[in-house]
Each structure stands twice: as structure tokens, then as C-alpha cells.
Amino acid sequence: MAKPNSYRTGPDETGHFGIFxxxxxxxxxxxxxxxxxxxxxxxxxxxxxxxxxxxxxxxxVGRESPLYFAERLTEHYGGAKIYLKREDLNHTGAxxxxxxxxxxxxxxxxxxxxxIAETGAGQHGVATATVAARFGLKCAIYMGETxxxxxxxxxxxxxxxxxEVIPVKSGARTLKDAMNEALRDWVTNVxxxxxxxxxxxxxxxxxxxVRDFQCVIGEETRRQIMEAEGRLPxxxxxxxxxxxxxMGLFHPFLDDESIDIIGVExxxxxxxxxxxxxxxxxxxPGVLHGNRTYLLQDDDGQILEAHSISAGLDYPGIGPEHxxxxxxxxxxxxxxxxxxxxxxxQLCCKLEGIIPALESAxxxxxxxxxxxxxxxxxxxxxxxxxxxxxxxxxxxxxxxVEL
Amino acid sequence: xxxxxxxxxFKALKADGRAAFVTYVxxxxxxxxxxxxxVKGLPGAGADIIELGLPxxxxxxxxxxxxxxxxxxxxxxTTLKKTLKLVSEFRTGDDETPIVxxxxxxxxxxxxxxxxxxxxxxxxxxxxxxxxLPSEEDxxxxxxxxxxxxxxxxxxxxxxxxxxxxxxxxxxSGFLYYVSIAGTTGAAAPKPSDVAxxxxxxxxxxxxxIAVGFGLRTGEQAAEIAKIADGAVVGTALVExxxxxxxxxxxxxxxxxxxxxxxAGIRSVNKT
Numbered sequence: 031m032a033k034p035n036s037y038r039t040g041p042d043e044t045g046h047f048g049i050f051x052x053x054x055x056x057x058x059x060x061x062x063x064x065x066x067x068x069x070x071x072x073x074x075x076x077x078x079x080x081x082x083x084x085x086x087x088x089x090x091v092g093r094e095s096p097l098y099f100a101e102r103l104t105e106h107y108g109g110a111k112i113y114l115k116r117e118d119l120n121h122t123g124a125x126x127x128x129x130x131x132x133x134x135x136x137x138x139x140x141x142x143x144x145x146i147a148e149t150g151a152g153q154h155g156v157a158t159a160t161v162a163a164r165f166g167l168k169c170a171i172y173m174g175e176t177x178x179x180x181x182x183x184x185x186x187x188x189x190x191x192x193x194e195v196i197p198v199k200s201g202a203r204t205l206k207d208a209m210n211e212a213l214r215d216w217v218t219n220v221x222x223x224x225x226x227x228x229x230x231x232x233x234x235x236x237x238x239x240v241r242d243f244q245c246v247i248g249e250e251t252r253r254q255i256m257e258a259e260g261r262l263p264x265x266x267x268x269x270x271x272x273x274x275x276x277m278g279l280f281h282p283f284l285d286d287e288s289i290d291i292i293g294v295e296x297x298x299x300x301x302x303x304x305x306x307x308x309x310x311x312x313x314x315p316g317v318l319h320g321n322r323t324y325l326l327q328d329d330d331g332q333i334l335e336a337h338s339i340s341a342g343l344d345y346p347g348i349g350p351e352h353x354x355x356x357x358x359x360x361x362x363x364x365x366x367x368x369x370x371x372x373x374x375x376q377l378c379c380k381l382e383g384i385i386p387a388l389e390s391a392x393x394x395x396x397x398x399x400x401x402x403x404x405x406x407x408x409x410x411x412x413x414x415x416x417x418x419x420x421x422x423x424x425x426x427x428x429x430x431v432e433l
Numbered sequence: 434x435x436x437x438x439x440x441x442x443f444k445a446l447k448a449d450g451r452a453a454f455v456t457y458v459x460x461x462x463x464x465x466x467x468x469x470x471x472v473k474g475l476p477g478a479g480a481d482i483i484e485l486g487l488p489x490x491x492x493x494x495x496x497x498x499x500x501x502x503x504x505x506x507x508x509x510x511t512t513l514k515k516t517l518k519l520v521s522e523f524r525t526g527d528d529e530t531p532i533v534x535x536x537x538x539x540x541x542x543x544x545x546x547x548x549x550x551x552x553x554x555x556x557x558x559x560x561x562x563x564x565x566l567p568s569e570e571d572x573x574x575x576x577x578x579x580x581x582x583x584x585x586x587x588x589x590x591x592x593x594x595x596x597x598x599x600x601x602x603x604x605x606s607g608f609l610y611y612v613s614i615a616g617t618t619g620a621a622a623p624k625p626s627d628v629a630x631x632x633x634x635x636x637x638x639x640x641x642x643i644a645v646g647f648g649l650r651t652g653e654q655a656a657e658i659a660k661i662a663d664g665a666v667v668g669t670a671l672v673e674x675x676x677x678x679x680x681x682x683x684x685x686x687x688x689x690x691x692x693x694x695x696x697a698g699i700r701s702v703n704k705t
Contacts, residue, residue, distance in 0.1 A: 044569070054538060054565040056494040058590040058615050061597060200500060206491065213493045218616040220592055317539045317565065318491060330512040331543025333490045 037284035037360050040351060045234020048357060050350035053233045055320045058217045067235045069140050074242075079135065086131050087246065090164065091121045093128075095247075097254035097411070102381040107397060110265070110404035113258070114384070114414040115251050115279065124387065124416030125247060125275045126157035130226055132243035134161040137224035144168040144219065147226045148212040150177055150205030150271070151342035151389065152184025153416055154228030159193035169193040172212045174203035177341045184420050202335040205271075205345045209319055229272025230349030233320030237349050244278025251411055252282055259409060265290045265400070268413035269392040270363070271307065271343035273352045275415035284360060292400070293352065294392045296338035297365035307336035308365045309348040310356050323350040339368035339428060340388035340421075366395035372428055374398070375418065387416030388424065438531040438559045439584050439607040442481055443642040443663065450705030452659035453608075454479050454696050455644050457535065457668030458675070458688065459486035459502035460519055461511025467681040468506075471688050472523050476530045478689040479696020482644075484562065484668070487516055487536025494564045496619035502672045513540045513549070517556040524557035533586060533607075535562040538574065546574055550581040560584035560607045568600045575604050588612050589635060591627075598638050608642040608664065611635065613649075619669030622648040625657045632661055652698025659702040667695055 040047040053063060073079040087093040096119065100112045117125040137145060145162045146169070149155030155171040162169035171188055175197045178185050188195050201207035216225045230237045230244070255263050266283060268276035270293040280291050298306035306312055309324040316325040318333055326334040326346035336346040355361040366374075371388055374395035378386045386394060393412050401410060418425070426433050446453050456475050461468050475483055488506035492499060520532050534553065541549050541563065553561075561578055568575070568587070575585040584607030592615060593601055602609065611631065613623030628645055635643060645658045646666025658665040671688050678684030 053567060053569045055567060056564050056590075057567050057588045057601065058494075058592050058612065060567045060569065061592045061594065201490070210491050210493050214496075214617050217494060218620065220615045317537075317542055319493070320565075322542075325539075327539070327543065329543075330514075331540035332507060333539070 037355070038281060040354065041234060041238055047351045047354035049315065050323050050353040051234055051237060051321050053320065054317050054322065055233045056217060058220060062220055063233050065140065066136070069136055070235050070239050073136060073139065083132055083135055087128065091127050091131060092119065093246065094250045095119050097251055097258065099258070100382055103378070103397065106377070106381055107401035109402040109406065110400070110408035110410045111406065112397065112401060113255065113263070113409065113411045115247060115411055117247060117275065117413060117415045118384065118386065118390070118417035122153070122157045122160050123419065124153040124157065125244060125278060126154045126228060127160065128246055128278065129228065129240050129243040129274060130157040130161045132239070133226045134165055134167070137167070138165060140224065142224035143222045145224055145226055146170045146172065146212050146215050147228060148172045148205065148208040149228065150208065150344055151340065152177065152181040152188065152420060153342060155193070155195070156184050156187045156191070158226050159188040159191035162193060163191045170215065171195050172198050172208040172215070174198045174205060174208050176203040177205065180424055181341055181420060182423070204341070206333065213319070229274040230277045230351060231272045231319060231321055231323065231347060237321065237351055240274055241277045241281055241351065244274050245281050247275065247278035247413065248280065248282035251279060255409065255411065262286055262289060263409040263411045265292065265408065265410045267292050267294065267393045267396060267410060269294045269343065269389050269415060270348060270352060271296065271345050271389065272347070273349040275413050277349060277351060279413045280361060291361045292396065293361055293363045294396045295363060295365040296340060296343035296392055297367040298337040300367055301365055305337035307338040307343050307345060309346060310353070310363045311365055313346070315353065318347055321350045323347050323353045339371060339424065340392065342387070342389040343392065364396060366392040370395040372425065375425060384414070385418040386414055387418045388421045390415045434579055434582055434606065437582070437584050437607065438529065439482065442531050443608060446481060450703055452662060452699055452702060452704065453481040453644060453664030454655070454699045455482045455484060455646070455664045455666040456480040456671060456692055457484040457486060457666060458671055459488060459499065459506050460516040461488060461506035461509050462502045462672070462675050463505050463681065463684060464509040465511070465515060465519065467684055469519055469522055470685045472519065473526060474685060474689045475692060476527055478692035479700070480530065480692060482531045482533060482664070484533045484535045484666070485516065485520065487513060487534055487540060489537040489540060492537060494617055496617040496669060498619045498669045498673050498676070501676060513544050517552050520558055521556040531559040532557060533560040533562055534558055536564070538563050538565050541574065546577055550577060550583065554581055554583060558583065560586050562586045562588065562610060564588070568603060571604050579604060579606065586610055591615050591631065595634065598635065602639050602641070605641070608644050609635065609639060610666065611643050611645045611662070612647045613645050614647050616647065618647055620648055622650065622654055625661065628658065629661045652695045655695045656698035656702050659699045665699055
């Protein structure tokens with residue numbers, strides 16, 4: 031594949047990143063998606079929109095989030111200098127709210143009265159319920175029954191915030207099925223409903239607009255590392271389910287070709303087993319949920335269930351821009367197993383006094399393979415995309431501890 | 434493109450002065466043999482056109498009944514290849530009734546579009562309805578299908594406004610499937626007056642026959658639609674009979690009995 035002049039110009043006018051992306055949705059939704067695209071384009075040209083969003087990100091979300099030198103992790107690995115981008119310190123405890131705040135402002139501009147969303151770990155559900163409460167809009171969150179069971183604290187949070195949590199009983203009852211149900215809701219309630227998709231996937235323009243709303247992570251990181259070190263980092267590291275926290279960190283650095291950019295997929299029980307969520311390593315291109323991207327699927331094109339200890343990574347697809355960056359070779363995609371993520375989770379707790387989300391622990395897990403052999407002046411930024419309070423029951427269970 | 438079985442069927446029905454009864458059943462539900470018996474029996478029970486559902490793990494536009502039918506079909510080992518085999522076996526006894534495959538894109542994309550079109554044509558398929566391929570994605574399958582001599586049938590919905598309609602119709606052929614409600618398959622029945630208004634609007638833009646579906650369950654409802662449309666589509670109600678039947682024979686009987694009842698409703702409307 032030919033190298034583009036810039037890695038940051040996508041998608042093209044038809045919503046494609048190379049062969050990936052597109053608008054694969056039912057006709058009922060097409061007019062809405064075109065309307066959203068027009069509203070988003072208009073908002074980009076409106077300085078008031080940017081001003082309102084940045085004010086809310088500062089005063090409501092608590093941005094900017096720190097870029098923190100992880101001194102003891104650095105000592106532990108004895109190699110590269112490790113920085114953590116502290117998205118866990120945002121209001122609601124993860125990067126998800128950056129995107130939700132952007133989308134709810136769009137929803138308000140479009141005059142929508144009701145918000146729906148899908149959620150896996152519950153972080154996106156909580157963030158959506160939060161912004162819906164903040165602006166007084168009705169909110170329904172679709173969540174798989176399996177995830178409701180393993181993320182009880184977040185379910186209760188959403189309810190406290192006034193959202194209706196609708197259990198999804200189809201399929202494996204996880205994120206994929208929640209997304210199907212949210213799409214069915216949207217097809218049925220086209221008039222008044224805005225669908226806040228939580229990751230850089232779905233029909234165009236979602237992958238683009240979610241990315242743009244998450245790019246605040248990378249833009250701040252650029253500024254902060256210049257302040258701290260007087261230069262750009264050498265390596266960026268982030269976990270990938272759908273890939274929104276990773277895209278938010280990576281995108282502003284894509285054209286700095288000296289920087290190694292690494293995304294970590296969830297390898298579950300191992301990439302050689304049938305229980306993982308590594309769409310790029312274990313899947314092939316297909317069409318699901320409005321876009322063409324790498325998918326876990328069988329020989330007949332039926333979608334397979336993903337598995338990860340982390341509910342937020344438990345999805346058989348990945349954002350289309352990641353698929354493109356993979357094929358074109360700009361970003362390297364690796365993976366970490368449940369076990370490796372659990373170890374990194376505990377290490378981060380003990381050495382840094384930070385309980386990371388199990389999702390983010392996948393990115394931390396890769397440090398062990400990467401950091402020790404690198405020189406001490408090599409700068410790594412890891413996106414600590416969320417905090418792990420929501421995961422303590424899952425972790426206790428995995429460690430055989432009864433709470 | 435040259436005339437297809439679908440074109441011929443609508444022409445003949447127009448001459449007869451009645452609307453088409455379009456039936457939807459899921460390929461391989463509950464198993465290959467029973468589904469084949471159902472499909473073979475449908476023309477005799479009054480079906481003018483058969484839509485054969487392609488099962489998919491993630492049917493985003495379908496309600497619970499068709500979701501369940503898809504899961505039953507997948508559990509019985511249905512693949513796209515076996516569905517095409519079902520069509521070719523049906524064709525050995527019926528060379529007239531049009532068969533339209535209806536489903537989602539990924540299994541077709543996975544099979545390979547070019548090979549799929551060759552095999553579908555050879556099996557005796559006449560048209561395709563692919564729910565997640567709007568006109569924005571015409572180069573994927575719609576245009577290649579047309580070149581291969583298959584009708585690509587498009588869905589128009591209450592959200593398809595006058596500005597968008599020509600784009601939806603542009604490369605479609607066979608008939609237009611008007612989805613009478615914004616929602617998933619098997620949801621509430623449409624109000625005939627709303628549908629009539631929409632059809633008047635759409636007919637200003639196209640001469641294609643228009644079949645109306647989503648939410649029709651009874652002969653009476655289908656008859657109301659037959660008065661104003663060129664065809665009435667019934668899917669969920671038929672598929673539910675498969676779930677209700679207590680044996681394979683009973684499932685076949687239930688589906689065909691209901692088809693006969695609905696067909697009688699549609700045939701009671703004389704449009705000459």
C-alpha cells in the first residue's frame with residue numbers, strides 16, 4: 031500500500047479509510063446519519079461550539095488530565111522512562127466522557143430529546159448517563175446481561191444518574207449484542223433519539239467524530255511532554271477494544287514518523303484459543319455495525335463472540351481507522367492476555383498507588399516486553415484510559431478472593 | 434438488464450388485477466429439509482414471490498421472531514452455500530416462482546461477491562435484498578448484481594424523503610420494498626392511510642411495483658395493503674409458526690395454513 035502524505039486526512043468524503051469504514055446501515059437510519067454528518071460539519075466551523083465544549087471539558091470533566099511520570103514503574107522495569115496520561119482522573123473515571131460531552135452538544139443542536147447508548151464495561155454508559163443528566167435529556171443504556179452481572183457498580187451508577195438500563199438478552203449478552211439492540215431502538219425511534227456511540231466505530235461519521243472528540247488526549251499529551259521533557263515521546267502505548275482511547279492519543283502524533291505507536295488488543299485466554307478479542311490478529315475484514323473493519327468471524331461470515339476479562343475490550347471488531355493504520359503499517363498492534371493484564375493491574379496498584387481499569391492494564395502489560403530493553407532516555411507514554419474501581423469484583427474473583 | 438422472473442410475475446399479476454403475496458421465511462429454519470418443504474409448499478399456498486432469509490448472527494434490523502429464526506437456522510448448520518442448495522432444489526420443481534434472498538452483507542462479502550453472484554444465479558435466485566447496503570454502498574453488491582442479471586431490491590422507509598428517494602431508486606429493479614413503519618421486523622402494524630399517502634408520493638418518482646411490509650400479520654391486514662400496493666409482504670407471522678409447531682410436519686402445516694389464509698385475503702381484492 032502506498033504511503034500517504036499525511037496519516038491524518040481520513041476519512042475520505044464517502045467515510046472510508048482505505049477500504050475500511052463506510053455507511054453500512056438500514057435505509058431507515060441513512061437520513062439520520064446524513065443529518066448527523068451535516069450537523070457535525072457545521073459544528074466544526076462554529077467557534078461557539080468549540081468554546082462551549084472546551085469550557086465543559088475544563089469545568090465539568092476536570093481537564094486537562096495530568097501527564098504523570100511513573101517513577102516507580104520506570105525503576106521497576108529499569109529501562110525507558112514511563113509517563114502515564116491520567117484519563118482515569120476525568121469525571122466518571124475514564125476517557126469516555128470526552129466523546130460523550132461532544133456528542134451531547136451535537137444532540138442538543140439537532141434538537142434531539144432522548145439519548146441512547148450501548149455499553150460494555152459500563153464506562154461509556156456512565157459517561158452518557160452523566161451528560162444526559164447534566165443537560166436534562168432522557169437516557170436509555172443498552173447493556174448485555176453478562177456485563178450487567180460483572181459490572182454491577184456501574185449499573186447502579188447509571189441508575190442513580192437517572193438513566194434506564196435495559197438488559198440485553200440476545201447473543202452472548204455482551205457489548206456486540208448491546209450495540210445491536212441500541213441500533214434497533216434507533217431504527218424504531220428515529221424522530222427524537224440521538225445515539226451516542228462510545229467508540230471509533232459504527233457508520234460514518236461516527237469513527238471520525240468520536241476520534242476528533244478524543245483527540246484532546248493526544249493534543250494535551252504533546253503539550254505536556256514538551257513542557258516536561260522538551261521533546262516528543264518515542265513510544266505511545268494504549269489498549270484497544272473499539273479503540274477510542276488509543277485513537278485519541280495516537281492521532282495527533284501519526285505524522286511524527288519517528289514515534290513508535292503501539293496498540294494492545296485483548297488476547298483473553300490466548301490468541302491461539304477461541305477465547306480472545308484480538309480482531310486484527312485473529313480476524314479478517316468484514317462488515318458489521320455500519321462499517322467495514324477487521325472482525326472475528328467464522329468461515330461463513332458469521333460473527334464470533336469475543337472474550338476478554340475486561341468487559342470494555344470484549345468486542346469482536348475494532349474501529350475502521352485502526353484497521354487501516356494496521357494494514358498500512360503506521361501503528362503496530364500487539365496483544366496481552368487476561369493473565370498478563372491482571373499482573374500489570376496489580377503491579378500498577380502496588381508501585382504507583384493507582385488502580386487502573388482492566389482495559390488500561392492491557393496497555394500496561396506490554397511495558398514488560400517493551401520497557402526493560404530500552405535506554406533510560408527513551409520516553410514512553412501509556413494512556414491510562416480509566417480507573418479500576420469498577421473492576422475490583424472481577425479482579426477479586428480472578429484472584430480467588432471473596433469480598 | 435433482461436427480464437427476470439420477478440418482472441414477469443408482477444406483469445402477470447397486473448394483468449390478473451391483483452396484488453402479489455410476498456412471503457418471507459428463513460432458510461434452514463428449523464432445519465434444511467423442513468425449510469425446503471415449506472418453500473416448496475408456499476407457491477401452492479398462494480405465495481407469488483418467496484423471500485428467503487439468510488441467517489446472520491447480528492440482524493440489526495430484525496425483531497425478536499426473525500432473530501430467533503436466524504439463530505435456529507444457524508444452530509441447524511445453515512450456511513450461505515446450503516441456502517443456495519436449497520434454492521436449486523426448489524428450482525427442480527418450480528421454474529416460475531421468483532426467489533429473493535434477504536439478509537445482511539457480511540456472509541455475502543465473506544463468500545466473495547463475484548463467486549456469490551455466479552452461484553446465486555446458477556441456483557435460480559432472482560433478486561437480493563441486503564438490509565445494510567444503502568445506496569451509498571452501491572458499488573459493493575448492487576451494481577455487480579445488476580450486471581449479473583439479478584434484481585437488487587431496495588427498501589424505502591418513512592424516513593426516506595423526496596430528496597433522497599431518487600437516490601434509493603437509482604440502481605434498484607424488480608420491485609421497491611416499502612417498509613411501512615420506522616422499526617424492526619414484526620413491530621406494530623402500519624396505518625393503511627399513512628401507507629397510502631406514502632405510496633402516492635413514491636409513485637411520482639418510480640414505475641416499479643411497490644410491495645409493502647413490516648408488521649402485517651393477518652389476511653385482513655394484507656387485504657388492506659393489497660388495495661393500495663402492488664404487493665404485501667408477510668414474514669414475522671409466518672416465521673412464528675415455525676417456532677410454534679411441535680414437530681417438523683406441524684411446522685410446515687402451520688406456515689402453509691397461515692399462508693393460505695393471508696393469500697385468500699389478498700386475492701379477495703380485485704384491482705381491475
